[in-house]
Amino acid sequence: MERFDVCILGAGPGGYKAALILAKNGKKVCLIEKDENGIGGTCLNEGCIPTKNFLESASYIKKMSYFNTCGVLGKIDNLDISALREKTVSILDILRKGIKTNLQKTGVTLKYSKARFISPNEVEIKETKEVISADRFIIATGSLHREHPILKVDKKYIISSKEVFNLEKIPQRILIVGAGAIGCEFANFFNAVGSEVHLAEFTPSILPLEDSDVSSTVQREFKKQGIKIDTAVNAISYEIKNDEIFVEFESKKGLQVFSYDKVLISIGRSPNTKELNIAEAKVELNERDFIKVDLSLRTTNQNIFAIGDVIATPSLAHQAYYEAKKVAFEILGFETLKHSVTPNVTFTTPQVGSVGKNEKILKEEGREFVVKKLFMKSLGMAKIKGDDSGFVKLLLDNDKQILLGASIVGYDATEVINQVALCLNAKQNIKEINSMIFAHPTMSESFSHLVEEITVQVIP
Numbered sequence: 001m002e003r004f005d006v007c008i009l010g011a012g013p014g015g016y017k018a019a020l021i022l023a024k025n026g027k028k029v030c031l032i033e034k035d036e037n038g039i040g041g042t043c044l045n046e047g048c049i050p051t052k053n054f055l056e057s058a059s060y061i062k063k064m065s066y067f068n069t070c071g072v073l074g075k076i077d078n079l080d081i082s083a084l085r086e087k088t089v090s091i092l093d094i095l096r097k098g099i100k101t102n103l104q105k106t107g108v109t110l111k112y113s114k115a116r117f118i119s120p121n122e123v124e125i126k127e128t129k130e131v132i133s134a135d136r137f138i139i140a141t142g143s144l145h146r147e148h149p150i151l152k153v154d155k156k157y158i159i160s161s162k163e164v165f166n167l168e169k170i171p172q173r174i175l176i177v178g179a180g181a182i183g184c185e186f187a188n189f190f191n192a193v194g195s196e197v198h199l200a201e202f203t204p205s206i207l208p209l210e211d212s213d214v215s216s217t218v219q220r221e222f223k224k225q226g227i228k229i230d231t232a233v234n235a236i237s238y239e240i241k242n243d244e245i246f247v248e249f250e251s252k253k254g255l256q257v258f259s260y261d262k263v264l265i266s267i268g269r270s271p272n273t274k275e276l277n278i279a280e281a282k283v284e285l286n287e288r289d290f291i292k293v294d295l296s297l298r299t300t301n302q303n304i305f306a307i308g309d310v311i312a313t314p315s316l317a318h319q320a321y322y323e324a325k326k327v328a329f330e331i332l333g334f335e336t337l338k339h340s341v342t343p344n345v346t347f348t349t350p351q352v353g354s355v356g357k358n359e360k361i362l363k364e365e366g367r368e369f370v371v372k373k374l375f376m377k378s379l380g381m382a383k384i385k386g387d388d389s390g391f392v393k394l395l396l397d398n399d400k401q402i403l404l405g406a407s408i409v410g411y412d413a414t415e416v417i418n419q420v421a422l423c424l425n426a427k428q429n430i431k432e433i434n435s436m437i438f439a440h441p442t443m444s445e446s447f448s449h450l451v452e453e454i455t456v457q458v459i460p
Contacts, residue, residue, distance in 0.1 A: 001122075001130075001131045001132070001133055002030070002130070002132055002133070003132075003133045003134065004028045004029060004030040004109070004132065004133070004134045004135075005022070005027040005028045005029065005134065005135050005136065006018075006019075006022050006027050006028075006029050006030070006134055006135070006136045006137070006138065006331060007029075007030045007032065007123060007132050007133075007134035007136075007137050007138075008029065008030070008031045008032065008137070008138040008140060009032050009115055009123070009137065009138070009139050009140060009141050009276070010032070010033065010041065010139070010140035010141040010142055010272075010308070011031050011032075011033035011038060011039045011040070011041065011099075011103075011110075011140075012040065012041020012042060012043060012044075012140060012142045012308060012309075012317075012320065013040075013041055013043050013044075013308070013317040013318075013320040013321050013324070014041075014138075014140040014307040014308035014320030014321065014323055014324040015031060015033070015041070015138065015140035015307075015308075015324070016031065016039065016040070016041075016099055016103060017320070017321050017324035017325065017328075018138050018140065018307070018324035018325075018327055018328045019031045019103060019106075019108045020102060020103065020106055020108070021324070021325060021328035021329075021332075022328050022331060022332065023103075023106035023107050023108045024106050025328075025332050027331070027332070028107075028109075029107075029108045029109065030108075030109045030111060030132055030134065031103065031108050031109070031110055031111070032111045032112075032113065032115045032123070032125070032132070033110070033111075033112055034112065034113065034114050035112050035113075036100075036112050037096070038112075039096050039099050039100055039103075040092075040095060040096050040099055041142050041317075042142050042143065042269075042309075043317040043320075044092060044095055044096060044099075045092060045096075046161060046162040046165065047161070047182075047317075048317055049091065049092060049095065050088045050091075050092060050165050051161070051182070051185055051186075051189075051347070052347055053084075053087070053088045053091060054084060054088065054164075054165075054189050055185060055188065055189055055347050057079065057084050058079070058188070058189045058192035058193055059192070059349065060076060061076050061079065061192045061193060062192045062225075062349055063386055064076045066386030066387075067386075070386075078193070078194065079170065079193040079194075081167055081168065081169060081170055081193075082168070085165060085166070085167075088165060111125060111130075111132075112127075113125045113126050113127035113128065114126040114127075114275060115132070115276075116275060116276055116277035116280075117276060117277045117278060117280040117281035117283075118131065118277070118280055119280060119281070120280070120281050120282050120301055120303070120304075121133055121134065121135070121137075121303065123137070135303065136303050136304070136305070136331055137281070137303065137304040137305070138304075138305045138306070138307060138324075138327055139273075139276065139278075139283075139291060139299070139304065139305070139306040139307070139310055140306070140307050140308050140310070140320070140324070141272040141273065141276065141310055142272050142308055142309045142310065143269035143270055143271055143272050143308075143309035143310070143315060144269060144270050144271075144272050145160045145161070145162065145265070145269060145270075146267050146268045146269050146270045147265075148177060148235070148265045148267055150235055150236060150237060150238065151177060151235055151238060151247070151263055151265055153265060157240055157245040157261075157262065157263060158238075158245070158262075158263045158265060159262060159263070159264055159265070160264070160265055160266075161182060161186065161264070161266060164186065164264065170190070170193050170194060170195055171190070171195050171260070171261040171262040172195060172196060172261050173195065173196045173198070173259070173260045173261050173262075174190050174195050174196070174197055174198070174260055174261065174262045174263070174264060175198045175200060175245075175247060175258070175260045175262070175263045175264070176190075176197065176198070176199050176200070176263075176264045176266060177200050177235060177263065177264065177265050177266065177267060178200075178201065178202075178265065178266035178267035178268070179199050179200070179201035179205075179206035179207065179208075179229070179231070180207065180208065180209070180266065180267075180268065181207065181344075181345075181346040181352075182266045183199065183201075183206075183264075183266035183267075184199070184206060184207060184218065184222075184346060184348050185346065185347050185348055186264055186266060187199045187222065187227050187348075188222075188225075188227075188347075188348045188349055191222075191225055191226060191227050192349075196226075196228075197226075197227045197228065198228045198229075198230070198258060198260070199222070199227055199228065199229045199230070200229075200230050200231075200233050200235065200249065201229075201230070201231045201232075201233070202232070202233065202234055202267075203231065203232070204231050204232050205219070205231055206218060206219050206222075206229060206231065207346065207352065209344070210344075210352060210354060210358070210407065211354075211358045211359045211360060211393075211407055212359075213391075213393070213407075214352060214354070214393075214407050214409055217350070217389070217390055217391070217409045218346075218348060218350065218352060218409065221349070221350055221389050221390075222348075225349070230249070230251065232251060232252065233249045233250065233251040234249065234250045234251070235247050235248070235249055236248055236249065236250045236255075238263075243261075244259045244260065244261065245259065245260050245261075245262075245263055246258070246259045247259075247260065247263065268315075269309060269315060270289065271288075271289050271290050271291070271309055271310045271311075272309070272310060273285060273289050273290075273291060273310055274289065278291070281299075281301055281304055282300060282301040283299040283300055283301050283304055283306075284299070284300040286312065288312070290310065290311055290312040291306040291310050291311050293305070293306050293311050296326075296327075296330055296336075297311070297323055297326060297327050297330070298330075305327045305330070305331075307320055307323035307324055307326075307327055308320035308323060308324075311323075313342075314342050314344070316342065316344070318342070318343070319342050322337070322340060322342070325337060340425055341355050341356050341421055341424045341425060342355070343355040343417045343418060343420075343421045345413070345414040345417060346414075347414060349387065350387060350389045350390045350409050350410045350411060350413065351408075351409070351410065351411065351412065351413040351414045352407070352408070352409055352413055352414075353407070353408045353413040353414050353415075353416060353417025353418075353420075354405070354406065354407040354408070354417065355405060355406055355417055355420055355421045355424060356395070356403070356404055356405030356406060356420075356421075356424050357395065357404050357405040358395070358405055358407060359371070359395065361405075362395065362404065362405075367404075368397075368398050369395050369396060369397060369398070369404055370395070370396045370397070370398060370400055371393060371394075371395060372393070372394045372396065372400075372450060372453070372454050373391050373392070373393045373394075373450070374391060374392050374446055374449055374450040374453065375390075375391045376388045376389060376390045376391060376392075376409075376410040376411070376446060378449075379443070379445060379446050379449070380441045380445075381411075381441040381442055381443050381445065382410060382411055382443065382446075384441065385411045385412075385443070387410065387411040388410075388411075389409070389410060390408070390409030390410030390411075390413070391408075391409055391410065392406065392407075392408045392410070392416075392446040392447055392450050393406060393407045393408070394406050394420075394450055394451070394454070396430065396454070400430060400454055401429045401430050401431070402429055402430075403420075403423060403424055403428070403429070403430060403433070405424075406420045406424075406447075408420070408446070408447075410443070410446070411443055412443040413443075415443070415444075416443050416444050416446065416447060419444055419447060420447060430451055430454055430455055431455060433448075433451045434448075434451050434452055434455040436448065
């Protein structure tokens with residue numbers, strides 16, 4: 001039996017980040033991943049990175065009409081899905097090899113197999129029956145595609161986000177069930193490459209975690225692009241015939257049936273905890289199968305930590321990176337990381353970024369607040385980029401001095417929101433933010449211009 005200082009289950013963003021930090025600081029680390037192609041986790045292999053590469057290519061098609069008005073004469077109206085798939089695979093291979101090389105250079109022991117707990121301080125490697133013992137464990141096994149109760153994935157007519165990257169041709173008609181961030185991003189992609197897209201959401205709005213003005217702005221822009229959207233609808237049955245899939249919906253309009261070439265299920269993900277034999281580790285789950293943790297991310301077994309999608313924090317790669325650092329610092333005895341705000345980003349057209357508390361949360365808390373907005377139509381760089389839709393919205397205390405949160409809809413919102421996050425983390429007040437100089441012309445000026453407007457009203 002081999003013994004380690006720390007054994008980490010799962011080599012996704014949280015798992016490999018924690019392994020690198022711990023190994024660089026002298027810990028003997030074992031990192032277990034189900035197979036070599038799983039290094040990087042869902043984010044690298046079937047989530048963040050491949051999705052954004054697909055969206056980046058599609059964005060050029062979307063902007064061609066604007067480029068034409070700028071004198072760039074030409075036409076791009078189709079996509080070679082095979083070439084895009086091959087390029088995406090190439091990028092993933094390079095990034096995966098880079099992570100593996102870094103892990104090996106730092107002395108991390110890599111093992112490829114599923115593993116399960118057989119005691120509070122031991123796991124068994126499924127493939128070899130080898131037993132690994134460690135002083136500390138970190139569970140970072142990520143999440144799995146959440147199945148729809150009716151529309152079960154068959155990988156031919158009904159697919160998950162994973163199968164999108166294996167498509168051999170663009171579907172003429174596609175239904176996307178679930179209009180959260182991932183569903184909306186895929187709606188954007190398929191619309192750009194020529195599919196007839198129907199986006200169906202069970203809740204009353206798309207992007208349901210965002211404020212209503214954010215959701216309605218994205219919905220308006222989607223409809224302008226030709227995306228069909230239905231909210232507060234539920235798929236209740238389906239039938240496959242003549243190489244088509246017919247889906248029946250229930251809504252306020254009554255029962256309706258539509259036909260498609262493909263149905264993409266995007267209703268979220270579930271924590272990957274069921275095969276860990278977690279009870280043997282004296283680790284408890286909550287009612288939704290997330291691992292219970294305290295503020296230090298310790299489980300009910302004080303020698304076992306859990307990070308990433310297996311705990312009930314935002315299911316985001318950058319959240320997992322942060323949690324990996326937090327746990328690694330705890331194990332190493334370093335100063336504890338301070339609480340940090342988590343930006344949320346959606347790579348649609350227009351993009352969405354939000355950070356801190358939104359209107360929904362503040363209202364639930366019963367807190368009074370002030371809303372200030374600046375619309376992108378007034379911004380020079382937005383005009384230059386060919387997308388002046390959207391706005392930047394800041395939420396402030398009643399004295400308009402303290403920044404509570406922000407939402408941005410528009411070009412490069414996923415980049416600009418990080419500057420707002422910096423200010424929130426630094427606990428800067430509006431006057432301090434206004435003392436900063438922002439480069440011109442940039443999209444970041446949307447933030448600085450709004451802060452300036454607020455400050456002029458507050459300070460004589």
